[in-house]
Amino acid sequence: MKVKVFVDGQEGTTGLKIHHYLSKIPHLDLLSIEPDKRKDQDARRTLMNEADLVFLCLPDAASKDSVSLISNNRTRIIDASTAFRTNSNWTYGLPELHGDQRNKIRNSTRVSVPGCHATGFILAMQPLVAEGILPKDYPATCFALTGYSGGGKKLIAEYESSNRDQLQAPRHYAFNLHHKHLPEMQLYSGLSFAPLFTPIVGNYYQGDAVTVPLVTRMFTRQITAKDVHERLASYYQDERFVRVIPYDSEAYLEDGFFNLMECNDTNNLDLFVFGHKDEVVLVSRFDNLGKGASGAAIQNMNIMLGFDEGLGLVLQE
Ligand SMILES: NC(=O)C1=CN([C@@H]2O[C@H](COP(=O)(O)OP(=O)(O)OC[C@H]3O[C@@H](n4cnc5c(N)ncnc54)[C@H](OP(=O)(O)O)[C@@H]3O)[C@@H](O)[C@H]2O)C=CC1
Ligand SMILES: CC(=O)N[C@@H](CCC(=O)OP(=O)(O)O)C(=O)O
16 A cells, blocks of 8 residues: 655745655655645644655744644654754654664654754764764854755745845854754754854855864864764765765865755765864765755655665756
8 A cells, every 4th residue: 555645835945845756756645735725724634644654844833733733643744844853752864873863763753854054064073972083072163055945935035036136145144153953963963062053045046065174183182184084984884875075085176166066956965074184174065955854854754664765866856
């Protein structure tokens, strides 16, 4: 029998992309809602309780509402919002986090998709903290450059409006230093403190690069960029979607410049280690709509349903 799947928020940026991936997977019965009933509680309640698996692609408050509409023990949920990412009753949907995470996801009925910037930060930092290369109280800083689709329909409309010329330059934001990804960045990286994080949105649609500088010269044990690279390469050696780029990463630059769109339309995350003796720069490159949102959601579904992990995650549209 086919698995019944429903996407709540199917007209949004993340929901549309998830729909696109789902349409390529043969073993699914995709339940649909009438366009004018998208926000009708009764119609959504019926479909959610009929579905075996629901994707929530909604703002946080609407996600919480939707979860409360489910009144059976069978329907499993994958939520793309920030609402449940650090809730201990939910499983953090980052299979590459450590050895046990895939199993947790496989057996879970409530899975929360990580935030895009958080994905880049955690995958770069968690192995280093877990293996004692970085002290837990390391005062991490981080900046990210992301495409405007990360801000959903509202930001897309702003960038694609007639005033687009005024938005040519990249724009920093979250200067209150309370970005909504900080709790998950701290919890799942294993650091004692959240990083000081300042994202930047650029005038292009998709693609994210999360950069973490590490200064290791005050450590009691000398840690070089090569040590960091070796640890990350060994940690992720069997992962299909996390690729640690060879140490001589400069060869992967284009005339010295970084191309952050290289993972677009894939579920891949490329991890770069630059630097030398006691200065290291980690860069995670991925598609904010791929491994940063919809791709990750599909990867989680595949694990939960026992499908091939990459099913439907085609390399190019
Ligand atoms: N864009 C991205 O890169 C990422 C997004 N996310 C998260 O995914 C979730 C969705 O984001 P995104 O797709 O970007 O957002 P969008 O704004 O593009 O889409 C949200 C959708 O939810 C619908 N919606 C809003 N309120 C309700 C409601 N009460 N009931 C039913 N539907 C509702 C909207 O309807 P309408 O079309 O009428 O506005 C819209 O279609 C958010 O929680 C976001 O934080 C996570 C990772 C990355
Ligand atoms: C450009 C932009 O605004 N990006 C969003 C992150 C998108 C993302 O990861 O999403 P959620 O945490 O919402 O799931 C931001 O920085 O808040």
